[in-house]
Amino acid sequence: MTGGKTVSGRRRLLLGGAVCGLLAACAGLAAAELGAAAVRPEAAPVAAVGGTLVDLAPAAVKEWAVRTFGTADKPLLAAGILLVLAAVAAAAGVLAAHRPRAGAAVAAGIGLLGAAAALGRPGAAWRDALPSTAGGLAAAAVLYGLARALRRPGPAGAPPGGGAWAMDRRGFGRLAAGVLAASAVAGYAGRRLGAHGSAAATASRAALVLPPPALPAPPVPPGTDPRVLGASPFFTPNREFYRVDTALVVPRVDAEAWRLRIHGAGVTRPLELGLRELLQRPLVEHDITLTCVSNEVGGPYAGNARWLGVRLADLLREAGVRPPSEGGPADQLVARSVDGMTLGTPVETVMDGREALLAVGMNGEPLPFAHGFPVRMVVPGLYGYVSACKWLRELRLTTFAAYDAYWVRRSWAARAPVKTQSRIDTPRPSARPAAGRIAVAGVAWAQHRGISRVEVRVDGGPWQQARLAAADGVDTWRLWSWPWEASPGRHTLRVRAVDGTGAVQTEARAPVLPDGATGLHTVTVDVVPPGWGGAA
Numbered sequence: 001m002t003g004g005k006t007v008s009g010r011r012r013l014l015l016g017g018a019v020c021g022l023l024a025a026c027a028g029l030a031a032a033e034l035g036a037a038a039v040r041p042e043a044a045p046v047a048a049v050g051g052t053l054v055d056l057a058p059a060a061v062k063e064w065a066v067r068t069f070g071t072a073d074k075p076l077l078a079a080g081i082l083l084v085l086a087a088v089a090a091a092a093g094v095l096a097a098h099r100p101r102a103g104a105a106v107a108a109g110i111g112l113l114g115a116a117a118a119l120g121r122p123g124a125a126w127r128d129a130l131p132s133t134a135g136g137l138a139a140a141a142v143l144y145g146l147a148r149a150l151r152r153p154g155p156a157g158a159p160p161g162g163g164a165w166a167m168d169r170r171g172f173g174r175l176a177a178g179v180l181a182a183s184a185v186a187g188y189a190g191r192r193l194g195a196h197g198s199a200a201a202t203a204s205r206a207a208l209v210l211p212p213p214a215l216p217a218p219p220v221p222p223g224t225d226p227r228v229l230g231a232s233p234f235f236t237p238n239r240e241f242y243r244v245d246t247a248l249v250v251p252r253v254d255a256e257a258w259r260l261r262i263h264g265a266g267v268t269r270p271l272e273l274g275l276r277e278l279l280q281r282p283l284v285e286h287d288i289t290l291t292c293v294s295n296e297v298g299g300p301y302a303g304n305a306r307w308l309g310v311r312l313a314d315l316l317r318e319a320g321v322r323p324p325s326e327g328g329p330a331d332q333l334v335a336r337s338v339d340g341m342t343l344g345t346p347v348e349t350v351m352d353g354r355e356a357l358l359a360v361g362m363n364g365e366p367l368p369f370a371h372g373f374p375v376r377m378v379v380p381g382l383y384g385y386v387s388a389c390k391w392l393r394e395l396r397l398t399t400f401a402a403y404d405a406y407w408v409r410r411s412w413a414a415r416a417p418v419k420t421q422s423r424i425d426t427p428r429p430s431a432r433p434a435a436g437r438i439a440v441a442g443v444a445w446a447q448h449r450g451i452s453r454v455e456v457r458v459d460g461g462p463w464q465q466a467r468l469a470a471a472d473g474v475d476t477w478r479l480w481s482w483p484w485e486a487s488p489g490r491h492t493l494r495v496r497a498v499d500g501t502g503a504v505q506t507e508a509r510a511p512v513l514p515d516g517a518t519g520l521h522t523v524t525v526d527v528v529p530p531g532w533g534g535a536a
């Protein structure tokens, strides 16, 4: 091997090596994708490593990611992992160009790291190691082969006997293109087969006919939704309903195979039921606004839906559970999802008479997969992270003293009732509306206490009473509007709500950590003189 000593030979090893590494990574990811199709999508290396990172990330980092990237945080995390993988793969490729065996060993090692991550995921079985292991082996084999090919001197410097196998630039290009094409085909096939794997879940959702409620929700009073242009509708369509969870791959649960287990302290009759058995119980319909503790003041993580489900309190009674106020030993209900999430809810709260539900329906259809199909919890008055477990699979009764759920271990509060909040939906921040009458409108929520008043203030002026839309009960948000006679210039609008107990929403600013943000939503707009063609 003499070419390697020259400058161009060294460049060839460096650049060519990096290319070999990247190609090997493609081959590895494709093989892993095929493997994941055979096992489960959550076991694919990027999903497994991503899930591990999400779980390891300190609360502050996660909170920052959600605040900065919103719901794009998951694709960005995946992109970040792929970037790091590309860098490591390129380095392994350069190593392989000099020492093929060592480079291949590094590639296989990366696969093992992915396998370890997959094995560490909640509910993992041994076979979850398969996708990353297969990926690592494929990458190692491809890298070894490519590196050997790269090291073969080209025809010009070919030693006698290099013969037909001697690799020139074009030959290497062909080999590279072949690896890429094979990876693309394998990767695509893996994706398709993987989607096929969840076909049973998709079919089970399509086939699910929700029984009519034994207790239908009363008709929504007229006037709950004044339909002000640019303001939130009273019911949030499922497609637009916010989504907050740690799942990099949305769990697709087969309703036919779904089981729920209820057990733990004070459970005298442990229950285990499938969906059919759950649906044999009387169903209740109830409108509940769900909000996330990570919602900044004025933020988007709030939605309102008509839920259909079984009363959680009835099911707990059936299992023999008594709330602490009746001498029951458990004060915490820990819900666990199929993806290993745990959420802790006060037993007293879910049994105090409010419509805490094991929901199966959302706005007239089975729960969408992203919102917890087939069964999730919804409890009016509590933030989602302490109540709204999606893809539910287990309910365990314990105490707050004995067990910290997922978010509590990450420095969020163990108990988190929803704080009174109000939001201006229109005009938008930095809007340039034309002077004259402008509809200021938005939503206010204080679930299970209700909203009794909303007030708006312009600049340093007095608090003025907004027009409240009709209330649909204490568990949903209330829409409001206020006609503003706006004069040209820059103005700041503020909103505050008064809850059903008469308590005024606090102006004091608090961050979302540990138990929800407070402060007043403030929107600044530039009102332009009439005839300037302003825009909300």
Ligand SMILES: Nc1nc2c(c(=O)[nH]1)N[C@H]1C(S)=C(S)[C@@H](COP(=O)(O)O)O[C@H]1N2
Residues within 6 Å of the ligand: 241, 242, 243, 244, 245, 246, 247, 290, 291, 292, 293, 337, 338, 339, 341, 370, 371, 372, 383, 384, 385, 388, 389, 390, 391
């Ligand atoms: N399994 C599971 N359930 C979960 C979560 C999660 O990460 N995993 N996130 C919770 C949080 S923080 C909120 S705010 C609500 C959001 O429900 P949605 O995505 O249907 O709006 O789900 C809750 N249930």
Ligand SMILES: [Mo]
Residues within 6 Å of the ligand: 244, 291, 292, 293, 294, 383, 384, 385
């Ligand atoms: Mo949340």
